[in-house]
Amino acid sequence: xxxxxxxxxxxxxxxxxxESEYEEAKRKFExxxxxxxxxxxxxxxxxxxxxxxxxxxxEKDYQFHEEVKDLIKKxxxxxxxxxxxx
Amino acid sequence: xxxxxxxxxxxxxxxILLSATKIVPLSIAAxxxxxxxxxxxxxxxxNVFSYAEAMGFINIxxxxxxxxxxxxxxxxxxxxxxxxxxxxxVKVSGGNPGVLFVSICVIxxxxxxxxxxxxxxxxxxxxxATITKLLRYDPVPYFISAMIMINLGGTSTLIGSVSNMIIGxxxxxxxxxxxxxxxxxxxxxxxxxxxxxxxIFKSRLGEKKELPDYNPWESVEDKKxxxxxxxxxxxxxxxxxxxxxxGVGPEAVALGCAVLALALSGSDPTEIFKKLDWETIFFxxxxxxxxxxxxxxxxxxxxxxxxxxxxxxxxxxxxxSTLWFSGLASTAVSNIAIxxxxxxxxxxxxxLNSAAVWSALVLGxxxxxxxxxxxxxxxxxxxxxxxxxxxxxxxxxxxxVGLITSLIQLGFASFYLxxxxxxxx
Numbered sequence: 001x002x003x004x005x006x007x008x009x010x011x012x013x014x015x016x017x018x019e020s021e022y023e024e025a026k027r028k029f030e031x032x033x034x035x036x037x038x039x040x041x042x043x044x045x046x047x048x049x050x051x052x053x054x055x056x057x058x059e060k061d062y063q064f065h066e067e068v069k070d071l072i073k074k075x076x077x078x079x080x081x082x083x084x085x086x
Numbered sequence: 087x088x089x090x091x092x093x094x095x096x097x098x099x100x101x102i103l104l105s106a107t108k109i110v111p112l113s114i115a116a117x118x119x120x121x122x123x124x125x126x127x128x129x130x131x132x133n134v135f136s137y138a139e140a141m142g143f144i145n146i147x148x149x150x151x152x153x154x155x156x157x158x159x160x161x162x163x164x165x166x167x168x169x170x171x172x173x174x175x176v177k178v179s180g181g182n183p184g185v186l187f188v189s190i191c192v193i194x195x196x197x198x199x200x201x202x203x204x205x206x207x208x209x210x211x212x213x214x215a216t217i218t219k220l221l222r223y224d225p226v227p228y229f230i231s232a233m234i235m236i237n238l239g240g241t242s243t244l245i246g247s248v249s250n251m252i253i254g255x256x257x258x259x260x261x262x263x264x265x266x267x268x269x270x271x272x273x274x275x276x277x278x279x280x281x282x283x284x285x286i287f288k289s290r291l292g293e294k295k296e297l298p299d300y301n302p303w304e305s306v307e308d309k310k311x312x313x314x315x316x317x318x319x320x321x322x323x324x325x326x327x328x329x330x331x332x333g334v335g336p337e338a339v340a341l342g343c344a345v346l347a348l349a350l351s352g353s354d355p356t357e358i359f360k361k362l363d364w365e366t367i368f369f370x371x372x373x374x375x376x377x378x379x380x381x382x383x384x385x386x387x388x389x390x391x392x393x394x395x396x397x398x399x400x401x402x403x404x405x406x407s408t409l410w411f412s413g414l415a416s417t418a419v420s421n422i423a424i425x426x427x428x429x430x431x432x433x434x435x436x437x438l439n440s441a442a443v444w445s446a447l448v449l450g451x452x453x454x455x456x457x458x459x460x461x462x463x464x465x466x467x468x469x470x471x472x473x474x475x476x477x478x479x480x481x482x483x484x485x486x487v488g489l490i491t492s493l494i495q496l497g498f499a500s501f502y503l504x505x506x507x508x509x510x511x
Contacts, residue, residue: 022471025169025212032173032305033216033298 090132091383097122098427101376105369106419106460113365116372123379135382143378144371147337148255152370154340155245156362158322159200161347162315164358166306168197168206172213173302183223183291184284187231190214191280194232195239199246200319202363203455203464206236211471221295225475227287230484231280233468234491237456238279241449242268244326244336248366249425249451254336256429257444261326261336267445271502275453275495282494286487314350318343370422377426390434401442402509406500408432409446413496416454417461425451442507449499457488 031037044055058064087095101119105112127134162168175193179186190210198206210232218225240246244254244264254264306312322343329339348355380386393404408428415424428447455462459469459481465488472479504510 022208022212022474025208026215028169028305029173029213029216032169032302033176033300034220 087385090126090134091385093126093132094123094134094380094383095385097126098376098380101373102419102423105373105423111365112420113368113372116369116376118372120372120375123376127379127382134379139382140375140378143375145255145374147335148251148374149367149371150337151245151251151255151335151340152248152367153362154337154342154344155251156202157344157358158318158340158347159202159205160358160361161311161351161353162319163201163205163209164351164353165308165311165315167312167315167319168201168209169213170302170306170312171197172209173300173305176213176217177297177300177302179297181221181295181297183294186217187228187284187287187291188280190228191231191235191283192276194235195276198236198239199243200240202366203236203247203462204363204467206239207233207464207467207471210236211468215471215475219475220298221292223292224290225472225477226479226483227283227290229468229472230479230487231283231287233464234279234283234456234488235276236464237462238272238275238452238495241275241452242272245340247421247452248370249421250448251336252370252422252425253429253444253448253451256433259441259444260330262330263441264448267441267506268448271449271499271506274502275498278498279491279495282491283487286490311351315347318347318350321346366422369420370426373423373426377430381430386430387434390431393431393435401440401507402504404440405442405446405503405507405509408443409450409499409503410496412447412450413454413492413499416451417457417492421451421455421462440507442503442509445507446499446503449503450496453492453495453499457492458485461488 044052048055097119100122101115104110104115104118109115110118124140126132127140128137171193175189176186179189190213194206194210197209201209211229214225214228214232217223218228240250242265244250244259244261250264253259254261259267322339325339325343326336330336348358351358377386393407396403412421412424412428425447428451432443432447456465459465465484469479469484
């Protein structure tokens with residue numbers, strides 16, 4: 001490891017605020033200024049354990065994200081119609 | 087210099103070395119120093135101080151002041167007050183990069199009047215990362231400028247920085263006197279620094295773009311807590327200004343407001359206590375003990391006498407040497423350590439013990455903190471936040487801007503002190 005890398009590593013170690021606090025603060029600004037977003041934490045459905053590799057890949061599957069967005073649209077529309085009806 | 091003095095100066099230097107290099111955390115560095123001080127000070131054959139004397143090394147008023155202010159500010163931060171300020175500052179720019187730059191600089195300095203520098207940097211860095219990504223601006227000018235302004239903010243108030251609290255209590259400077267000595271200087275420094283930073287970064291600020299449509303009010307989750315936080319902050323400042331005439335110390339005001347804030351916030355107090363900056367509190371307590379030990383050896387008194395002989399009766403010499411020495415020392419060593427070391431030296435000599443010299447120490451310890459990436463936690467955080475956004479800033483690029491602004495600020499501070507305290511006479 002070169003001297004530059006050592007100095008860089010040492011400088012980084014002096015950063016006092018943990019990354020999670022920064023990410024949390026950033027999330028709040030993104031929510032306020034940009035498009036609101038949600039983060040879901042979903043477990044693999046029971047009985048599908050043998051598909052765990054495929055399940056984990058869904059996190060970065062663009063096509064899957066679009067399908068979830070469509071599901072959200074349907075849900076929000078149905079929800080608003082239901083509220084208007086009642 | 088006798089054997090005891092050599093031992094205690096070595097303990098002091100070891101503490102400075104450990105805290106400056108961060109081989110161990112700041113608090114541990116100071117407590118190692120305190121432990122060695124207690125060992126050599128209390129144990130025969132040295133017996134430099136008694137146990138009762140050692141108990142007086144830690145200024146409990148300072149610890150109470152720090153705790154009180156930290157609790158009030160933590161409650162205010164939870165209310166979203168400072169985030170609202172940052173969102174509003176972005177909104178008023180209307181997407182004009184020049185106006186955005188100036189408003190970010192101003193809000194950075196303004197929030198750091200209350201928030202600790204690392205907390206203010208975290209908040210502003212998060213805002214900067216979001217807005218520069220949305221508008222596709224180069225984040226470097228905004229991050230570095232915000233860092234420099236956060237370091238500058240709060241220079242003229244007793245509670246604006248930890249070093250100010252140390253100096254204010256040691257010198258017996260009241261909240262009002264602090265503002266009276268330094269407010270004009272700080273306001274002028276804000277203007278000068280923003281102008282210099284704008285000239286440096288003008289070509290990198292980006293083009294005018296449309297801002298996303300958002301309402302800063304929507305970011306405030308608990309409006310009741312938001313208004314209560316404003317009320318407590320205003321009340322705290324009003325009490326600082328009024329109760330000093332009745333002989334009530336600032337630590338009593340801060341603690342009283344902290345109790346009020348805890349009672350009105352409705353938050354779990356243990357959650358608030360967890361978020362306090364205990365690292366800084368333990369660092370201060372440990373370092374005060376090290377300096378207390380050093381004082382017991384009469385070394386600081388000798389140093390004061392030597393300084394007195396060097397500067398003679400010259401207020402100008404004493405003020406300028408304090409300003410520049412503390413300013414330059416703060417570029418490498420924690421400004422808290424510099425304030426704790428200089429305070430007993432200045433107290434020890436009558437010619438040094440003047441408003442001009444204390445003001446010089448305040449300015450020096452505050453202004454040197456953003457010169458290089460090694461100067462303080464806030465500089466580290468700015469670089470760390472940029473790295474998380476995938477941008478690296480070289481040591482030289484950072485230092486070039488930090489050095490230019492620090493030298494200009496110290497230069498202006500010299501001029502201000504000479505004029506404000508009639509030092510040329």
